[in-house]
Amino acid sequence: MSDRIYIFDTTLRDGEQSPGATMNAGEKIRLARQLERLGVDVIEAGFPAASTGDQEAVAEIAAAVKDCQVAGLCRAVKEDMDKAWEAVKHAAQPRLHTFLATSDIHMKYKLDKTRDQVLEIAHEAVTYAGSLCPSVEFSAEDASRSDPAFLVQVVQTAIDAGAKVINIPDTVGYAQPQEYAELIDYLLTNVKESERAIFSVHCHNDLGLGVANTLAACKAGARQAEVTLSGIGERAGNAALEELVMALNVRKGFYNLETGINTEQIYPSCRLLSMIIGQPIPPYKPIIGGNAFAHESGIHQAGMLKNRETYEIMTPASIGKAGSDIVIGKHSGRHALNQKLEELGYRLTRDQLTQVSEVVKSLADKKKKLYMEDVEAIVLEEVYRIPDKFKLIYLSSISGNMAIPTAAMKMEVLGEEKQLSDFGVGAIDAVFNTIDRLVQRNPTLLRYSVSAITGGADAQGEVTVKLEENSVTSVGRAADPDVIVASAKAYINALNRLAKKETDPKAEQSRNIP
Ligand SMILES: CC(=O)SCCNC(=O)CCNC(=O)[C@H](O)C(C)(C)COP(=O)(O)OP(=O)(O)OC[C@H]1O[C@@H](n2cnc3c(N)ncnc32)[C@H](O)[C@@H]1OP(=O)(O)O
Numbered sequence: 001m002s003d004r005i006y007i008f009d010t011t012l013r014d015g016e017q018s019p020g021a022t023m024n025a026g027e028k029i030r031l032a033r034q035l036e037r038l039g040v041d042v043i044e045a046g047f048p049a050a051s052t053g054d055q056e057a058v059a060e061i062a063a064a065v066k067d068c069q070v071a072g073l074c075r076a077v078k079e080d081m082d083k084a085w086e087a088v089k090h091a092a093q094p095r096l097h098t099f100l101a102t103s104d105i106h107m108k109y110k111l112d113k114t115r116d117q118v119l120e121i122a123h124e125a126v127t128y129a130g131s132l133c134p135s136v137e138f139s140a141e142d143a144s145r146s147d148p149a150f151l152v153q154v155v156q157t158a159i160d161a162g163a164k165v166i167n168i169p170d171t172v173g174y175a176q177p178q179e180y181a182e183l184i185d186y187l188l189t190n191v192k193e194s195e196r197a198i199f200s201v202h203c204h205n206d207l208g209l210g211v212a213n214t215l216a217a218c219k220a221g222a223r224q225a226e227v228t229l230s231g232i233g234e235r236a237g238n239a240a241l242e243e244l245v246m247a248l249n250v251r252k253g254f255y256n257l258e259t260g261i262n263t264e265q266i267y268p269s270c271r272l273l274s275m276i277i278g279q280p281i282p283p284y285k286p287i288i289g290g291n292a293f294a295h296e297s298g299i300h301q302a303g304m305l306k307n308r309e310t311y312e313i314m315t316p317a318s319i320g321k322a323g324s325d326i327v328i329g330k331h332s333g334r335h336a337l338n339q340k341l342e343e344l345g346y347r348l349t350r351d352q353l354t355q356v357s358e359v360v361k362s363l364a365d366k367k368k369k370l371y372m373e374d375v376e377a378i379v380l381e382e383v384y385r386i387p388d389k390f391k392l393i394y395l396s397s398i399s400g401n402m403a404i405p406t407a408a409m410k411m412e413v414l415g416e417e418k419q420l421s422d423f424g425v426g427a428i429d430a431v432f433n434t435i436d437r438l439v440q441r442n443p444t445l446l447r448y449s450v451s452a453i454t455g456g457a458d459a460q461g462e463v464t465v466k467l468e469e470n471s472v473t474s475v476g477r478a479a480d481p482d483v484i485v486a487s488a489k490a491y492i493n494a495l496n497r498l499a500k501k502e503t504d505p506k507a508e509q510s511r512n513i514p
């Protein structure tokens with residue numbers, strides 16, 4: 001038996017059945033071209049009988065794609081098959097994919113057909129599809145809940161009628177890995193000359209087992225896997241392409257199976273899908289999520305810094321993603337903190353590192369997300385205490401949709417009290433403009449972030465700003481229950497650091513602390 005697993009991507013068909021994932025023809029073509037780049041073997045481009053729009057989109061994809069088969073799904077109904085064939089017939093490698101349910105519950109309640117009738121319809125449908133298209137796939141819908149002995153009869157009928165691919169779907173995500181593997185093995189053993197067809201699996205994720213079931217089936221002899229990017233699909237979705245392919249790659253020694261997927265195109269493909277359907281990739285998603293290569297805990301980070309393989313079983317580059325990330329948070333240790341600070345040019349003594357680490361941990365206890373600017377501000381606060389050139393004395397702010405945002409402020413500037421008021425496009429802008437005029441500087445605001453340190457409407461607002469003037473940058477941070485006051489303090493804090501860098505450039509540039 002060959003060790004090649006054919007990847008049948010159904011993002012454009014089953015994936016589109018995911019609520020909210022509808023795509024227009026242009027978007028489908030863009031995604032189909034990306035799937036071709038990714039190296040899938042078959043693109044199931046749609047269900048042409050569903051609508052004229054779907055039929056046209058499938059036809060356009062069929063014309064655009066050259067390197068893989070293009071399949072159209074159709075019921076075991078002549079009219080559906082004709083529409084599907086019309087759509088895929090100009091493909092370099094067309095495929096008709098027809099299906100019919102074989103479980104007792106589907107036959108009785110949905111189709112209102114007997115077993116004998118289903119056998120007859122399957123025979124007629126595959127024969128008719130074969131008269132149109134050289135490559136016919138037959139799916140026994142709800143196969144995993146079908147009587148296995150009857151399934152053998154259906155599959156035998158379809159192969160005898162000319163089906164080249166036999167799909168055994170776990171339509172409702174009911175199967176368990178070992179049981180599903182045994183079903184595939186049972187069919188391969190009991191269908192006569194089963195080698196005349198490629199056995200395929202199509203697993204749904206209702207119990208979160210889509211990929212596990214697909215892998216178990218492949219190990220048992222299935223050679224086509226029907227998957228979608230990011231696992232989107234009807235209900236809880238389908239087996240995710242990226243998870244299946246990377247499991248086969250990372251555990252090659254265990255499976256001894258190969259795909260033709262160019263894994264470096266995995267992340268770009270899933271990103272493109274996410275942009276098209278307007279649904280962000282959840283950070284905790286395996287392989288492609290933002291956290292998949294992020295390390296937050298001290299023990300993990302320390303291990304990673306010594307040898308990446310202590311906590312990573314694949315590289316981000318292998319799926320086309322930028323490098324791993326050490327994230328400073330409440331579980332981080334001093335190894336990681338030191339590494340991140342060294343990347344920014346800081347050299348701290350052991351004692352300074354311990355001091356900074358304690359403040360970082362106490363801030364992380366209160367704040368959901370720590371930015372490196374927060375950590376940098378702590379270092380500057382704890383290690384380089386700066387005598388303030390600029391101080392806030394008072395601030396009053398007016399804003400609202402019926403007022404011109406105005407700030408009136410009094411500050412101590414180089415030992416002298418000054419007051420002024422100015423406008424802005426919003427309250428914060430008015431405050432920053434007023435401060436600029438009071439201190440007579442005009443820095444560029446590179447970053448402004450505000451977050452709640454505690455919960456509730458009375459939460460402490462924590463503001464971080466990053467400024468740049470004459471190619472020198474500085475970070476300021478402040479907290480206050482009033483975010484406008486916190487913003488003013490953070491801005492003034494950053495200006496003090498900017499001023500310090502100008503008067504004592506050596507200390508700030510080298511950032512070397514003895
Ligand atoms: C498991 C899957 O994911 S299968 C694919 C699911 N995808 C879709 O359904 C998307 C596209 N579907 C559609 O646009 C529509 O359902 C159409 C155009 C196919 C049919 O629309 P309608 O004619 O309005 O029928 P409707 O969808 O209400 O009912 C489905 C009919 O198809 C029959 N049917 C279901 N599967 C099959 C099949 N494989 N072969 C033949 N008939 C089938 C049902 O028994 C029902 O027949 P009935 O009208 O005699 O009761």
Ligand SMILES: CC(C)C(=O)C(=O)O
Nearest residue numbers: 099139141169171202
């Ligand atoms: C049509 C088949 C392959 C299907 O989508 C399913 O059974 O889930």
